[in-house]
Amino acid sequence: MSSLAFLVTELQSLASETRRKHPDVREAAEKSLAILRSSPEQATANLARDGPQSDDLLRPVFMGCATKNAKVVMISLGSLQRLIALKAVPQSAVPVIISTMSDCMNQGVDIQLRILQTLLSLITNFPAVHGQLLGDALLLCFKLQESRIAVVSSTAAATLRQLVMFIIDKVVDEDRRDEVDLKTMVDVTLPMGETKTLGPSARDAYAVFEDLCLLANAERPRFLKLEVLRKTFALELIESVLTNYHDLFRKHPELLLLQRHHLSPLLLKALSDRPSFPLTLRATRVVFLLLKQFSGELKTESEVFLMLLIKIVGSDGDADPAESGHPYGPRPLWMRVLAMEIMRGLCSDAELIRNVWERYDADEGGSKVFTSLITALKRLVTEKPVLLGVCAQMFGVGVSTSSGSSSDLTSYGLDVGGVAGMVATAASATVSAGLSMIGSEAGLSLHGSGMKLQCIDQLDKADSPVIPESYVYLLGLQCLVALCEGFASFTGPLYNSLMIQRPRAAGEPVVRAPPALDLSALPADEPTTSQLRTVHDMVESGWPALLAALSFLISTNLSDELFVEVLASYQALTTVAGMLGLATPRDAFFTSIARLAIPTRVISSLDTYSSSGTHHTEPITPRSAASTLSENLGITLGSSAPPPGLSERNMACLKVLVTSALFLAGSLGESWFNILEGLQNADYVFTIRGTKPMTAKRGTGPGAGSAPGSRVSSLSSSQSSTQVGGAGNQGASQPQSASRHPLLADLDPESMQHAIQRLFDASKNLDDDAFRHFVSSLCKLSAAMIGMQSEAQENVPESESLDELVTSPGLTLYVEHHRRRVSGIHMPKTPRSGDFGVSKLGGVAMLNIHRLIYRSPDVAWDPITEHLLTVIRNALAPPTVRTQAARILDDILVVVPRNLSSTGELQPKVQRRVLDVLARQVIPDSAVTNSTTVEVRRMGFETLHQILQASGHTLVVGWETIFEMLSSVCTPATLPSTATAESLSTPTTAVPETPRRKPAPLGYTNDRGHNSLVKIAFQSLTLVCDSLSSLSPEHLRLCISTLGQFGRQADTNIALTAAESLLWGVSDSIQAKRKDAEMEPEYSGLWMFLLLEVLGLCTDARPEVRVGAIQTLFRTLQLYGTTLSLDTWDECIWKITFPLLDAITATAQQAIADADDEDSTADPADLQWDESRILALQSIGSIFHEFLLTKIMPLESFLKAWDVFVGHIQTSWRNDSRLVTATALRCLDKSINALATGEGDLAGKTKEALATVWRACDEMGALVATRDASQQAKLHSNPFTQESLMAFVDVIRSTRSVGRNVERHEWSLERLERLMSILKGVLTYQNSTDYRPDVDALSPVQATVMQAIDGVDLSSSGAPSLVLRDLSEYATLPFLAAFDIPSRASVVSATPSRSTAGRVTYIALSKKIMPVLVELFLRFKGQSAIYLDGTVERICSAYAIPIKMKYECPQPSKFGKDPPLWKTATNNFLRIVKECGPQLRELGEDIPDAQQEGIWRQIIETFRGGILADCSAADSFPLDVQEAEENFDLALIAALEIDVVPYLGDPCIPDYLIVQLSRVLHQGSQIRDADDDLPPSPASITDSHWDTRTRRLSQDFEKVEKFGTDVVALGTTESGHFRPRERFSYWCLDLLFLICSDTAKDRIPARRRLAALSLPSMLERCRATLVNYVADETLRGNLPFPRAREEELLYVLQKLLRLQLWPGTLWAALSDVPSQYCVDQPAIDQSLEPAQLIADAVKRSPKAHLFHFYPVLCEIVSIPRRTPSAWISPEALSLTNSTLSPLGGSTGSDRRANGVVEHGRPVELDARSLVKECLKEVGKEMGVRQ
DSSP: OOHHHHHHHHHHHHHHHTTTTOHHHHHHHHHHHHHHHHOHHHHHHHHHTTOTTHHHHHHHHHHHHHTOOHHHHHHHHHHHHHHHHTTOSOGGGHHHHHHHHHHTTTSOHHHHHHHHHHHHHHHHHOTTOOHHHHHHHHHHHHHHHTOSSHHHHHHHHHHHHHHHHHHHHHHHHHHHSSOOOGGGOEEEEOTTSOEEEEOHHHHHHHHHHHHHHHHHTTOOOSSSOOSOOOHHHHHHHHHHHHHHOHHHHHHOHHHHHHIIIIIHHHHHHHHHSSOOHHHHHHHHHHHHHHHHHHTTTOHHHHHHHHHHHHHHHHSOTTSOHHHHTOTTSSOOHHHHHHHHHHHHHHHTOHHHHHHHIIIIISSTTSOOHHHHHHHHHHHHHTSOHHHHOOOGGGGOBSOOOOTTOHHHHHHTTOOSTTHHHHHHHHHHHHHHHTHHHHTTTOSBOHHHHSOSSOGGGOTTOSSOOOOOTTHHHHHHHHHHHHHHHHHHHHHHHHHIIIIISSOOOTTOOOOSSOOOOOGGGSOTTOHHHHHHHHHHHHHHHHHHHHHHHHHHHHTSOBOHHHHHHHHHHHHHHHHHHHHTTOHHHHHHHHHHHHHHHSOHHHHHHHHHHHHTTOOTTSOOOOOOHHHHHHHHHTOOOGGGOOOOBOOHHHHHHHHHHHHHHHHTGGGOGGGHHHHHHHHHHHHHHHTTSSOOOOOSOOOOOTTTTOOOOOOSOOOOTTTTTOOSSSGGGTTTTSOTTSOOOGGGSSOSHHHHHHHHHHHHHGGGGSOHHHHHHHHHHHHHHHHHHHHHHHHTSTTOOHHHHHHHOOOSTTOOOOOOSSOOTTTOOOTTTSOOSSOHHHHHHHHHHHHTHHHHHHSOTTTTHHHHHHHHHHHHTOTTSOHHHHHHHHHHHHHHHHHHHHTSOSSSTHHHHHHHHHHHHHHHHHSOSSSOOOHHHHHHHHHHHHHHHHHHHHHGGGOOSOHHHHHHHHHTTTSOOOOOTTOOHHHHSOOGGGSOOOOOSSOOOGGGOTTHHHHHHHHHHHHHHHHHHHTGGGSOHHHHHHHHHHHHHHHTSSOHHHHHHHHHHIIIIIIHHHHHHHTSTTTHHHHHHHHHHHHHHHHTTTTOSSHHHHHHHHHHHHHHHHHHGGGSOHHHHHHIIIIIIHHHHHHHHHHHHHHHHHHHHHOOSOOTHHHHHHHHHHHHHHHHHHHHHHHIIIIITTSTTHHHHHHHHHHHHHHHHHHSOHHHHHHHHHHHHHHHHHGGGOOTTHHHHHHHHHHHHHHHHHHHHHHHTOOOHHHHHHHHHSOOOHHHHHHHHHHHHHHHHHHHHHHOSOOOHHHHHHHHHHHHHHHTOOOOSOOOOOSSSOOHHHHHHHHHHHTSOTTSTTHHHHHHHHHHHHHTHHHHTOEEOOOHHHHHHTOSOOOSSOEEOOHHHHHHHHHHHHHHHHHHTTOTHHHHTTHHHHHHHHHHHHHHHGGGSOOSOSSSOOOOHHHHHHHHHHHHHHHHHHHHHHHGGGSOHHHHHHHHHHHHHHHHHHHSOOOGGGGGSOHHHHHHHHHHHHHHHHHIIIIIHHHHTSTTSOHHHHHHHHHHHHHHTOSBOOSTTSOOOGGGOOTTHHHHHHHHTOSSOOOGGGTTTOOOOOOOOOOOOBOSOHHHHHHHHHHHHHHHBSOOOSSHHHHHHHHHHHHHHHHHHHHHHHHHHHHHHHHHTTSOOOHHHHHHHHHHHHHHHHOOBOTTHHHHHHSSOHHHHSSOOOOOOTTSOHHHHHHHHHTTSTTHHHHHTHHHHHHHHTOSSOOOEEEEOHHHHTOOOOTTOOOTTSOOOSOOOSSOOOTTSOEEEEHHHHHHHHHHHHHHHHTOOO
């Protein structure tokens, strides 16, 4: 609805309301309505233009307001408001409107509110209202604002705010317009008496703001006709104006003049008079706006306000009134709080603070506002230390604090301005008072000390709110934090842009560690330069007070968030001072934060704790409440005190120290010393008394040696912020899952150590000058600490210690005798196990390798190496420190050559530099030696070895130095006569040693230290020999000389390695240089000498030397064999190779015999000789494999050599250890494979060689399968291993493979049979002790045997049957031949006992073979041979075993989920059966009847095993699993029906097989077991009981003639034992019925024969069900039968009813020869008696079975009681007969009730109805009508 429509509605309401009492108003309203309805748009337009109809439209409104009727007035004002909204009121009507509303003002509340709404709409819609008219409108609002009705007063106040804002906003619009009508300009007299012409809006704003200031000061206004206005409201309006239009005021000098002359004195008076919370609050807010927005324009006034606020802040509320200087006594707390809240807002404005400095502090004669502010804040936060408490965390963890220990607090930097004494007193008082003091909310936190709404925002309060006592100190903290953040937020980005991201010249590297800002180098005219200088001066002036305040606050009881803020301020000031180049404040802050991070008392307490014998290596565990309390109190509760360590806050301070140092790394210069000293102390706490002893592991990288054994309290969630007092715990009460501040994150020892390491890693970013300062400071610190430890050495004069400690140029090792300046570590009492400086020096050197190489030596190389060498060569330094320095130096010396470029003049200089330094470490400077010196030299030789290993090929100088170092170790060092007994007995095992290949033999450990040096030096010599090609003849001669010295050492390893080095180093060099004709004679003699030396070592008594010699000999032959002549090879074969085998064998037998004579216990000598023989055989195999064709076979003596070679293998097979045997066979296998490529003239030799191998294999295979007692006993003591058997099979495979390639055809059947016999013997060998598991996968031997069988060519005659028969036998091994693995003890003792160590199962083999048999059968199913020779029977019999065992089969897998073996066998068997019938029929006469009978007999026997298998184990399975198992067995029935039954009727199948199948189905169809095990019922116990039961359950099946006559008279009430697989029984019964029925129409004669032979079994099965029911029903009476019995009866009756026999089937079944009469029967003899004639006829009927059950059916139909019944759906009745659709658990079958079945409704069938149907069928067959 539009506004016009609303107006019409309002006028209608006005006309209606005034219809009776005020008809003139009604007429005016109706006239207005008529005007609007006639032309509404024109009417409103005329109104706006003050048209002729405006009076008519406005008249009803004014008349209504004049009625004084409240309702009419409301409607009139509403109409007026609508007219104003439509802008349909002319300008001329505004005065009348205001006057009208003024007249109505004294009426009801609703009218007053409507007046305010209308007035606001009027003024905002008529911007041209100015001057007195505007004043009258405002006067209405002011009057209503004084109303005592709250809603009216508050609405009027809000309206006034909007109107005042609108008035000021009009000035903005007026200024925005370029031109102003001069006629509207007004002259205004300013406070100074001047006159200024202003626009109308500007004049209105000036007048209103001036009146507000006058009214706030209780003076009469000049513009508003108002007597008085609440000062608070006036100040609120002034605040609103200044808040929103401060930019406008800056543009208008007249408004600024009002601030200076009216507002500022007013505010100053308000703050100086007697405090009134509402007035002072609002005055303070306005002061804040003036300082924030107009401090530049009102400099003097701002200075006054600032000094006044500072004075308020500095005044203590508890001070004496005379001292406070305030005329009204001490100021209340809330006034101080208001001033602090203002200060907090000002301090947050960094630019404002900088301007304050420039205006009032920069000049010498300034008022020093900023300085006064800092001082006041410092005094504020330190005035009541008891209220703020003491944070025990800052003292560390596990540290005891004693009363009055002010020195500790002084160490925190609290000694400024006398504060330290107060804090110390408070701290001691707190500890002494215990819980009574600490629990009193002492401390600061945002939650406990802050206010939900800050005091200055509580405008609705008449009195001050409740203010926490500590709130003002919280504000002071926040002010300090804001100041620090302001410095950092301004300086940081500028520093980043000027120093880090500045534009770089081409090729200039990236600055990663910039120096400090040089302000003098910056452009002086840049504004940023001036501002940076301002910050520089501010920090330089204020840092003492800031440091004092922050250091005090951080040690008080702060919550986590406040602690983080103070700590961040610390960090900000530190970095700002560093960035601006203020060294003094920067170092002061670093020193303070270092003391906070690592408290002195933690260091001293840790020293005391460690020296007292406490178990300081135990990790800190979560502590109890008492121990946590004791830690917070700083006291010790008995023995449960935790070890001294760093608290979380100490760790946070340490993090800031590291972070700040990392940021300022490029500008710290000599200040590095103090920082590094602090980091050393932290490392000392982390690692428990310094660095742990170094391990032998080399190359640990930067920072190696800092083994963490942390002493830092890893506080749990309940301990993470443990504070003293409740207030300090507020931060800790927060959920631990919340994200913490970054400064409190990652404070675990590992993270902190990583942070410290990152600081050292940053050294790579330093420029050379900064790096020199850094390294010098680190060396200086290290020298000082080592000097202190050197003094701790006993029995050594101090002067001598100092003389020995000579540092590199520029450095001095100075000693502070008692403690470190910061750390407080008493080193003489606790000598350290490693030096922090040395450790970090190594890491720094590693990171600056390129600086060491490519910079001037005085930058890095000289300071680092000289310091390390000084430490190494100082005999008085602690041993661990010397070894640590040696390790660091060695790491440097190893890495430098690797990073050295191989070109240029620098390479020889650096190499010479490295080797000279290493020589100073390795070559002793005197004859005096000790274990540490030996260790240092050993490490030097290790370094030499690494240098040669990595960079030996690049060495161009220094070979003389290398050989000098190596030779220095060959002369045993003699101990000095002055050596003490202690030094002589000091074991070198105290220091780590490099891993050796073998420990030194016991016979050569007289001088362990010297021997270790010899060994390590010899390793370097070995590397030299590997680089002999680069040596000159002189160097080579020197090398051989040195080798001779080492060769004379007694160490076996050295002797062996010397020989190998001689051969592989010198010999290679000699062979290379023999090619030179000039040098050949010289080197040939040397070559022969080497060969002669090695030949004698091949039978050395030491196995290492022996093995090395053999390896060297054969590798030499292998390396240079291609260059030898045939004659030389002949000599090598007969004079070296075979004699070597004979000599090793003979010498080994003699050595073992000697060992047996000396000691009967087992000796490892035989094993060592076995290793030698293995190596010799392997080497010979390699020689034969490589040179057989090219060098050996062309020899005339090859066949003789081959026979000897194979003879050695056979001998090894018979006599040797099986380790040797396997290797010998592998050697033979390798040699055989070498024969494969022999062609042409060599083919004949190859055949003879292969024949020799096969004869050997035949003889060796006989040993595996031997049954000879003597051979078995010998082999039992040395059984064949699986490895040797596998190698044996591989030899056979290789022989066959090569033979087939050569001869181009498969072996003869006789040889294949022998091969399969050998493989079977290998597969079933039972004496090995190293069998592998063979459940889930084939064992290696089984896999190899299968591969050998797979390699047989089955295309040859007889091969398929041979392989299939053997594989069939293998498939039965899991069930017939599995055995336990014999233990080694039983093997050795030759006892028949078996251990349970494992079992050979052949399961995986069987799983693999079962499908393979099917595949092979399907491949060769068309060959009659596999049917004639019994192969198919063998296959089926193999499957029959697991099928019959079923659930008794072993588990198919150990780890996998393979199907059971019987299921695998069943599936594969059924695949074979599926093919047997068609193949036998297809082959026809090719397969004799006897073979077909055997095949079908085995098939039926297998089906019998599957159908009648014991399934009792399945009873425990889940029901779904039982159902699945039963469904799986359905495949057997299906296969019988589809793949067996159609072929069993063939004439070649004998009758007994068909009868056997029917009997199997008869047994399988039993629903319940026989009743032999059930006790008879009492009524059935008669004399003939047992005879009757025997007759009733007679064995097999009697003649069918008895079915109708032999009705058993005895019954039982027992239910019997029902078989669980009920569905399977019905499936068998269905198949039996199907066989006997005439359903199938294919091959009818065969079907009729099957039916005739199977019918007796089917009838016997049905007879038992019917007869037993009749007998039991008589006894049971009304006792119901079990469900299964009732369903069985109904099912049998249904099947009998539907069964349709072949004509004459029963006649043939009852004859003596059923097969003869199954198709055609003799004609009926007409001469028979009628009864016999009828009987003969009905036997030929398709329903003959019903005639034979006639008596039983009559018995059932005559039963008087209800017979079994079931409800059957019509759909089930309509199903056709199917042999494979058994009932299972239901009684359904294809049957119909009498009459018509109603569609869709189930029908009840009972036994009597079914029997009646059967009798009806009998009647139909006899021709009787129904």
